[in-house]
Amino acid sequence: MSYAHQPGSEPISIPEQIPNPAVRPKLPTPEPVPPPRQPVKIPQYRALWVLGCRGDRRKQWCRGFPVRVALWSLLTHATADGMFCE
Amino acid sequence: MAFATSFESLVDVLAERVPAKSTLLAREHRRVDHGLLSVGLKLHCLGDGARFAPLIEALGGAGRVLERNLYKRSEASFCLVLPPTGSARVAVLLLECLADYTRAQIFNNPNVQLQVCSPGRLTPRSAAFLAIGFYMASDTLRTYALDDFATTVSRNAYHRGKRLVIYDGGMYGEFDCDFQWWARTENGLMVRDHLPFLTSRTDIIVGPGSPNDIININLLATVLMHAQAGEEGGYWQSLGELFVRDFSALLNRHLLLGALEAPWVCRTDFGGDGDPQSDEAFLAALQEIMVYARSEVSRLSRAGADNGILCEVQALLRTYRDIIGSITLAEQGERT
Numbered sequence: 317m318s319y320a321h322q323p324g325s326e327p328i329s330i331p332e333q334i335p336n337p338a339v340r341p342k343l344p345t346p347e348p349v350p351p352p353r354q355p356v357k358i359p360q361y362r363a364l365w366v367l368g369c370r371g372d373r374r375k376q377w378c379r380g381f382p383v384r385v386a387l388w389s390l391l392t393h394a395t396a397d398g399m400f401c402e
Numbered sequence: 403m404a405f406a407t408s409f410e411s412l413v414d415v416l417a418e419r420v421p422a423k424s425t426l427l428a429r430e431h432r433r434v435d436h437g438l439l440s441v442g443l444k445l446h447c448l449g450d451g452a453r454f455a456p457l458i459e460a461l462g463g464a465g466r467v468l469e470r471n472l473y474k475r476s477e478a479s480f481c482l483v484l485p486p487t488g489s490a491r492v493a494v495l496l497l498e499c500l501a502d503y504t505r506a507q508i509f510n511n512p513n514v515q516l517q518v519c520s521p522g523r524l525t526p527r528s529a530a531f532l533a534i535g536f537y538m539a540s541d542t543l544r545t546y547a548l549d550d551f552a553t554t555v556s557r558n559a560y561h562r563g564k565r566l567v568i569y570d571g572g573m574y575g576e577f578d579c580d581f582q583w584w585a586r587t588e589n590g591l592m593v594r595d596h597l598p599f600l601t602s603r604t605d606i607i608v609g610p611g612s613p614n615d616i617i618n619i620n621l622l623a624t625v626l627m628h629a630q631a632g633e634e635g636g637y638w639q640s641l642g643e644l645f646v647r648d649f650s651a652l653l654n655r656h657l658l659l660g661a662l663e664a665p666w667v668c669r670t671d672f673g674g675d676g677d678p679q680s681d682e683a684f685l686a687a688l689q690e691i692m693v694y695a696r697s698e699v700s701r702l703s704r705a706g707a708d709n710g711i712l713c714e715v716q717a718l719l720r721t722y723r724d725i726i727g728s729i730t731l732a733e734q735g736e737r738t
Contacts, residue, residue, distance in 0.1 A: 333542040336695075337702045338712035339614065 405576055407461045409485040415460045420502045427495055434488045436726045437584030437593075437637050438624045441493040441616065442486040442519030442603065445500075446478035449513045453506035454482065472559060473571065475515060475607070476552040486519070486578050490620035493518075494613040509612050510542075516611035517568075520623035521579070523602040528626040529567045529667040531649055532606065534658075534691055535622045537566075538715040541612045543695050548685050551607055556676070563676035565684055567667040570603035577601045584628075584637035591637050598631075604667070621723055638726065645722055652718060656711050658694060661687040 407415075409431055417424035434440065447454060461467045467482070474481030487493045501508045508514050524532060537543070551564040555571070562568050570577070579597040586592070604623065608615050629642025636642065653659045664687030668676040698710045 333544040333610070334696070334699060336539075336541055336543050336712055337699055338708075338710075338716045339539075339541050 405483050405485045405578075407467060407485065409487075411461060412485065415457065416499045416503050418460075420499045423495060423499045423502065427492065427499060430488070430492045430495070432488045432581060433492070434582040434584075435491060436729055437582070437591075438489060438620055438726065439520050439522075439627060440486045440488050440578075440581040440597065441490050441620050442521075442605075443484045443493055443497065443616075444517035444519065444605075445482040445484070445508070446475040446515040446517065447480055447482065447513065448475075448478050448515065451479050451513075453504045454480075457500070457504055458482075472554055472574075474554055476549070476554060476556070478515070486581070488581050490617045493616050493620075497613075497616075510610050512610050514610070516608040516615070517605050518608055518611070518616055518619045519570075519603050519605045520619065520627065521577075521581075521597050521603055522599045522623075522627045523569050524567075524604045524623070524626055524667075525630055526665070526667055526669055527662055528630055528646075529604060530662040530664065530687075531626055531646065532604065532619070532622050533566045533666050533688075534653070534661065535649065535715065535719070536606055536608070536615065536619050537688075537691055538695060538712060539614075539618045539719050541614050542610075543692070543699065544609060545692060546609070546688060548681055550609060553607075561668065561676035563665075563668040563684070564681045565665075565667055566607055566688065568605045568607060569667060570601055570605075572601065575601045575603070577603065586635045586637045586639060618719060621719060621726070624726075625722060641722065641725060645718075648718060652711070652714055656694065658691065658711075661690050664688075 410428075413424050413428045413431075416427070458464055458467050464480070468480045471481060471483060484496065487496055497508050500506075506514065546566070548564050551566060551568075553562065553564075553568070555562045556564050560571055560574070577600065579599060580595070581597055583594045583597045584591060585594055585598075604627075606619050608619075625638055625642040625645045627642070628636030628638035629646055631639055631642075650659065650662075653662070665675045665680045665684050666687070668680070670676075695712060698712050701707065702710060702712070
């Protein structure tokens, strides 16, 4: 601790270090939020084609989703807008 | 001043506890950013420094790591001299690794005081710019006493006095010059593989310091050293000269130009202005700067203003950092 005082007066306490007000603390940059996964529109003919495929090829096109998703969208006539996630 | 250990040995030891950062350290050790100077660090440990004991032991013991050096702050129990790095960024990373390894707080710790070393000896006037620029731009405004700068060589060995800025130990020093130096030729940038200095350094005895201090000192030392590089043709020479002009004008506006005339650094080896009278003359100038900065803090807190010398110094450094950061090696020329 440092002291500054006139002789005969009460010593004034000076803090050893104070923050520099001109230095703005760097705010941590927030982690980028990934955009929500967008549904991918699959045309009707592809859904039909997928259903016609077998084995690995079907899995590949269904991208892990069960075949019933494709089938369901086909049966409900929603296949034009049927949704498979990327 | 002998390094405590080689960089490779240090990284090997750190890798035991901090593997990811150590890998990054090893890869980036000699990388120079935008022609900024390399950075050396000394840690003056006050207190018993018990947290550093395992590190020192792993590096070969106190006899090998610490006791080869005469130099330390008078109050310190030991001084750890770290091998230099190519940039302030890597220097900060190195200290973060040390903090992780030792589990000791290194930044802003009153018991771990930093000394930041830059290659080359600045002229006394440039040393004054370095000291004032560092002080005004720091995260914290410190109240230094003269004894905060007392070292084992203040009155003995090479008589450096008690100063914020201190030169190297001359022929007693160890210096790693294997870092790139950005030189200017008729054809533009030429990158040399070695620094144009044999042993010379200019250090700042920071005290408890922050990453921001290391980065600011590195920037200031670079522009000032390039401004005075002369025959070595520092690439940033004209920018450095412009910086000196801008900083002089700034100090003149605040009636502080006279502070540059004080003996901020002991200029000669073995005596000269390392005497107590010169120490007092230096302290008077430092106090003038400290009081002015503190009065600015009071004014800023009362008025909520965003002007004044502290803000101006921040803006000045930001401008020059942006200019230097905007130039890349790929754009400017070929390595030689």
